[in-house]
Amino acid sequence: MSDAAATADELLAELRARGAILSGHFRLSSGRHSNLFVQKFRILEDPPLVERVARALAAHARALAPTVVVSAAVGGIVLGYEVARQLGTLGIFVEKENGVPALRRGFALDPDDRAFVVEDVVTTGGSVREGLDVVRARGAKTAGVGISVRRAPADFGVPPTALLDLPIESFDPEHCPQCAAHEPITEPGSRFLKSK
Numbered sequence: 276m277s278d279a280a281a282t283a284d285e286l287l288a289e290l291r292a293r294g295a296i297l298s299g300h301f302r303l304s305s306g307r308h309s310n311l312f313v314q315k316f317r318i319l320e321d322p323p324l325v326e327r328v329a330r331a332l333a334a335h336a337r338a339l340a341p342t343v344v345v346s347a348a349v350g351g352i353v354l355g356y357e358v359a360r361q362l363g364t365l366g367i368f369v370e371k372e373n374g375v376p377a378l379r380r381g382f383a384l385d386p387d388d389r390a391f392v393v394e395d396v397v398t399t400g401g402s403v404r405e406g407l408d409v410v411r412a413r414g415a416k417t418a419g420v421g422i423s424v425r426r427a428p429a430d431f432g433v434p435p436t437a438l439l440d441l442p443i444e445s446f447d448p449e450h451c452p453q454c455a456a457h458e459p460i461t462e463p464g465s466r467f468l469k470s471k
């Protein structure tokens with residue numbers, strides 16, 4: 276791959292080549308179940324690939340003139356950091372405090388700030404919405420949302436950009452056909468990062 280911004284086709288090819296699209300019975304971080312899982316760390320473990328994915332999101336973000344990049348959750352820190360580096364802004368992140376999404380560690384936003392909220396793999400968009408709520412609660416503006424892999428459309432009240440749309444069916448546990456068939460479920464492993 277070159278140093279240019281990754282395209283959707285290139286990201287999909289990389290995910291496939293790296294075995295990052297897994298088949299099974301998975302409990303996603305959203306709590307929903309799916310027979311496919313995207314192991315985002317096959318991207319995040321490779322800095323040059325992260326750089327190219329971030330370049331695509333940063334190119335979109337520049338027109339929105341953000342003053343800060345906010346990773347929507349701990350799992351989005353790696354990508355958000357690289358987007359911020361390319362934009363020349365600070366990069367901060369939302370994490371849970373007593374189970375509630377918050378900015379900790381002295382991270383500050385003021386009313387003049389325009390936050391670009393970044394998340395990697397998005398299924399329901401719950402963490403993005405939580406990140407946007409944290410930004411608004413601090414009185415700052417939301418400039419936009421950048422997502423690397425979007426598994427389902429979601430409405431955030433601000434325009435999102437997704438590098439790759441990869442629609443994958445997911446189910447409430449009560450309506451999951453694999454649960455109905457008593458198939459053992461896998462926790463893919465990003466959940467513990469988000470619940471801290």
Ligand SMILES: [Zn+2]
Nearest residue numbers: 308451453454
């Ligand atoms: Zn299930």
